[in-house]
Amino acid sequence: MDKVINKIALKELLYKTADDLLILGHRNSEWTGIGPLLEEDIAFSSMAQDKIGQSLAIYELLHDLGEADPDTVAFMRNAEQFHNCKFVELPIGEYEFSLVRHFLYDHSILLRFQQLSTSSCQPLAQIARKLVGELRYHIMHADLFIKKLGTGTDESISRLQTTLEQAIPFALGVFERSPQESDLISDLIFTGEDDLYTRWCHEITKVIESTALVLPQHNLSEAKTGGRIGQHTPHLQPLLDEMAEVLRLDPSTDW
Amino acid sequence: MALDSLDPRIKRCNLQEQRTKDFNSQPLDQLPTYEVFIQLKETKAFEHAGIVHAATPDMAFLFAKEQFSRRYTCTGMWVVPSDRVWVTAFSDLEENIYDQIDEMPAQEAGPEEDYEVFHLIQRGKQHQHVGRVTANSHLQALQKAKVRFNAGKPILNVWLIKINDLQTTNLEDHVIWSTLHEKTHRDVISYRAGDKLKQFKEKQQPDG
Amino acid sequence: MYGGGNTFEATKFDNLAKEDPIKLDEFEARIAGGEKIEPADWMPVLYRKQLIRMIEQHAHSEIIGALPEGTWITRAPGFKRKLALMAKVQDEVGHAQLLYSAAETLGKSREDMMQDLINGRSKYSNIFNYPALTWADSTIISWLVDAGAIVNQLANSKGSYGPYCRALERICVEESFHLKYGHHAVIHLATGSKIQRQMVQEALNRWWPPMMHFFGPPDRISVHTEVLMKWKVKMATNDECRQQFLDMYVPKIWELRLSVPDPNLQKNEETRQWEYTEPDWEEFKRVINGDGPCNKERLAVRRMAEERGRWVRKALLTPDAKYVTPLA
Ligand SMILES: [Fe+2]
Ligand SMILES: [Fe+2]
Ligand SMILES: [Fe+2]
Numbered sequence: 001m002d003k004v005i006n007k008i009a010l011k012e013l014l015y016k017t018a019d020d021l022l023i024l025g026h027r028n029s030e031w032t033g034i035g036p037l038l039e040e041d042i043a044f045s046s047m048a049q050d051k052i053g054q055s056l057a058i059y060e061l062l063h064d065l066g067e068a069d070p071d072t073v074a075f076m077r078n079a080e081q082f083h084n085c086k087f088v089e090l091p092i093g094e095y096e097f098s099l100v101r102h103f104l105y106d107h108s109i110l111l112r113f114q115q116l117s118t119s120s121c122q123p124l125a126q127i128a129r130k131l132v133g134e135l136r137y138h139i140m141h142a143d144l145f146i147k148k149l150g151t152g153t154d155e156s157i158s159r160l161q162t163t164l165e166q167a168i169p170f171a172l173g174v175f176e177r178s179p180q181e182s183d184l185i186s187d188l189i190f191t192g193e194d195d196l197y198t199r200w201c202h203e204i205t206k207v208i209e210s211t212a213l214v215l216p217q218h219n220l221s222e223a224k225t226g227g228r229i230g231q232h233t234p235h236l237q238p239l240l241d242e243m244a245e246v247l248r249l250d251p252s253t254d255w
Numbered sequence: 256m257a258l259d260s261l262d263p264r265i266k267r268c269n270l271q272e273q274r275t276k277d278f279n280s281q282p283l284d285q286l287p288t289y290e291v292f293i294q295l296k297e298t299k300a301f302e303h304a305g306i307v308h309a310a311t312p313d314m315a316f317l318f319a320k321e322q323f324s325r326r327y328t329c330t331g332m333w334v335v336p337s338d339r340v341w342v343t344a345f346s347d348l349e350e351n352i353y354d355q356i357d358e359m360p361a362q363e364a365g366p367e368e369d370y371e372v373f374h375l376i377q378r379g380k381q382h383q384h385v386g387r388v389t390a391n392s393h394l395q396a397l398q399k400a401k402v403r404f405n406a407g408k409p410i411l412n413v414w415l416i417k418i419n420d421l422q423t424t425n426l427e428d429h430v431i432w433s434t435l436h437e438k439t440h441r442d443v444i445s446y447r448a449g450d451k452l453k454q455f456k457e458k459q460q461p462d463g
Numbered sequence: 464m465y466g467g468g469n470t471f472e473a474t475k476f477d478n479l480a481k482e483d484p485i486k487l488d489e490f491e492a493r494i495a496g497g498e499k500i501e502p503a504d505w506m507p508v509l510y511r512k513q514l515i516r517m518i519e520q521h522a523h524s525e526i527i528g529a530l531p532e533g534t535w536i537t538r539a540p541g542f543k544r545k546l547a548l549m550a551k552v553q554d555e556v557g558h559a560q561l562l563y564s565a566a567e568t569l570g571k572s573r574e575d576m577m578q579d580l581i582n583g584r585s586k587y588s589n590i591f592n593y594p595a596l597t598w599a600d601s602t603i604i605s606w607l608v609d610a611g612a613i614v615n616q617l618a619n620s621k622g623s624y625g626p627y628c629r630a631l632e633r634i635c636v637e638e639s640f641h642l643k644y645g646h647h648a649v650i651h652l653a654t655g656s657k658i659q660r661q662m663v664q665e666a667l668n669r670w671w672p673p674m675m676h677f678f679g680p681p682d683r684i685s686v687h688t689e690v691l692m693k694w695k696v697k698m699a700t701n702d703e704c705r706q707q708f709l710d711m712y713v714p715k716i717w718e719l720r721l722s723v724p725d726p727n728l729q730k731n732e733e734t735r736q737w738e739y740t741e742p743d744w745e746e747f748k749r750v751i752n753g754d755g756p757c758n759k760e761r762l763a764v765r766r767m768a769e770e771r772g773r774w775v776r777k778a779l780l781t782p783d784a785k786y787v788t789p790l791a
Contacts, residue, residue, distance in 0.1 A: 033529035036772025039318035133433035152778025255540035310779035379499035440546035446647035
């Protein structure tokens with residue numbers, strides 16, 4: 001990055017992306033050993049590991065940009081310093097909620113990385129290009145499960161439908177605009193949340209339409225926002241406390 | 256009474272300690288199984304790896320990917336419903352199963368189809384892919400396989416799978432394995448602690 | 464396993480009187496010659512029964528074994544430990560999948576096995592009925608419990624049943640990662656700060672007695688399993704496994720200046736055998752029969768997982784797909 005860019009805006013973009021992945025990776029890992037089917041347990045765990053790994057790659061990039069090391073950044077901040085959307089911090093609930101969240105969120109992150117793979121920020125573009133491969137698997141998995149359970153039994157359809165209605169406002173919170181986003185757009189770092197949202201609607205509609213589910217009418221004005229500026233649900237801080245419980249016993253030592 | 260678990264995940268589930276009903280899973284719960292074959296390198300043959308339980312071939316493929324190729328490298332994967340594999344009898348050691356096929360009853364001929372052929376050459380090992388034949392029945396496929404692939408060690412058992420029954424990887428989907436070699440957190444090599452141990456022992460030496 | 468200390472039924476030779484003597488001879492000759500038995504082969508009823516029992520117990524131990532360590536995934540300190548533990552526990556679930564599959568080739572469906580586990584008709588390794596109280600407990604499990612498991616699994620991988628051996632070969636490769644990771648984590652605690660050293664010593668104190676139980680009662684009071692040894696179902700005696708474990712790991716514990724909570728533990732250089740205080744076999748029996756600190760929770764969690772997942776499995780079923788015994 002030779003030309004002068006808005007570093008604060010770039011860091012904000014990196015933080016929110018990494019924080020989303022870190023928190024969702026932790027949430028999804030809670031299913032390890034108690035999933036609905038052994039094979040699904042294994043697949044879901046791999047995808048949770050991928051997410052934590054993806055967040056690490058971005059925290060490392062932030063470290064290169066002058067931020068603290070990944071362990072400190074990931075495990076030593078408080079909720080109000082986190083930029084993840086509220087969607088990812090909600091408890092895992094029943095499997096249908098975790099699945100619907102996985103479907104809605106992963107479509108957004110795949111599109112985000114696809115977009116970032118042509119970013120003018122080279123190191124970011126490089127990470128993004130690499131990760132779209134493994135994210136393709138996540139999407140194949142999410143789409144197949146939504147299709148199967150969304151056309152399965154009356155029970156599975158109604159579980160998914162109810163959860164979809166509850167999840168959509170939170171999912172819209174993924175696309176909360178950042179204050180300095182226009183700089184990112186003009187610097188060709190990122191094409192912006194609105195653009196992402198339009199593409200996302202297209203992708204998820206395609207899948208939902210092939211099932212017995214009905215995508216609820218939605219509008220960005222109903223989005224559960226605030227996560228991007230550090231306003232969170234009561235679920236985040238206890239999770240962060242848990243994540244750092246051991247590390248905080250002695251943060252200066254090597255665990 | 257709610258179980259007071261040490262596990263925060265379990266605590267959040269608010270689990271009850273006593274249930275009166277006997278646990279009973281309906282026979283319906285049992286999903287069918289799929290046989291999984293993987294290819295570790297482009298130059299290597301596909302080899303049987305194991306099975307997964309799944310609802311459909313595409314789901315079997317997704318499950319197999321994480322159960323049988325989470326480590327090292329993988330260049331391709333095939334899955335087939337367990338009941339779509341045609342299996343010969345098992346031969347005894349030193350006897351070649353192909354030598355016994357003349358005794359097999361004739362089958363009705365159907366349309367010409369492609370079959371993938373798999374051999375087992377040692378008990379305890381996995382079946383390996385050896386090639387493809389076109390035939391109008393399993394028996395004819397076996398006859399053709401005998402002509403083409405029966406060389407070297409005695410073949411103990413043969414599997415035949417119609418290629419229409421095999422779910423294979425699309426080329427553009429190969430990117431799902433693209434970051435596999437970077438998943439070093441699953442590898443032994445990431446956990447070397449010899450230096451730390453050595454330092455510790457040296458520090459202990461004087462009083463030890 | 465997990466699961467030395469397999470519980471076998473007492474076997475009597477007259478159970479074999481009903482078997483075809485010629486087929487039995489062939490079967491035994493094959494095993495004596497070092498060949499593997501494959502699912503389609505003829506086998507004595509007793510062989511099939513005891514194998515299902517053993518492989519099933521092993522599989523249960525893996526899926527239940529995922530619980531005490533799974534507790535610590537969210538709390539694992541830092542990225543490196545987090546990713547390692549996630550992958551490690553995932554492997555254990557994967558091991559259960561592989562082992563249930565091997566048992567399925569003998570004709571028992573996975574759902575049946577799961578049902579027997581939850582209803583208490585089938586056992587799993589006793590050691591997972593103890594709690595992982597601190598982070599250090601999870602590292603001791605990853606290191607020493609997995610070390611014990613490897614001793615058993617390496618022995619069993621030379622057994623006679625093809626599908627079980629193949630599953631174990633795959634499992635052993637992954638176990639070497641578990642062992643290395645566990646040792647790495649324990650080394651960091653033992654060579655670290657005062658708090659860390661204390662934590663790991665206390666965890667070792669807690670896990671030593673269950674670890675001594677791990678391989679099962681001493682040979683002199685165990686069920687006789689000669690025929691199972693001859694058929695290469697059981698590959699090493701409980702005491703042989705325990706001695707091998709002590710030989711390999713006590714020196715590694717001592718080099719970290721950790722103490723083993725048994726004042727009588729020492730190697731008798733004459734007999735080349737380890738001597739130790741006899742573990743409390745009454746406690747072992749009590750815990751295996753349901754009265755351990757975590758038995759109730761382990762089964763309740765497994766049951767919850769099955770019950771909460773039922774609607775998913777039901778919705779996934781397609782009416783035309785039917786379950787058949789898998790091939791290999
Ligand atoms: Fe294991
Ligand atoms: Fe283990
Ligand atoms: Fe293990």
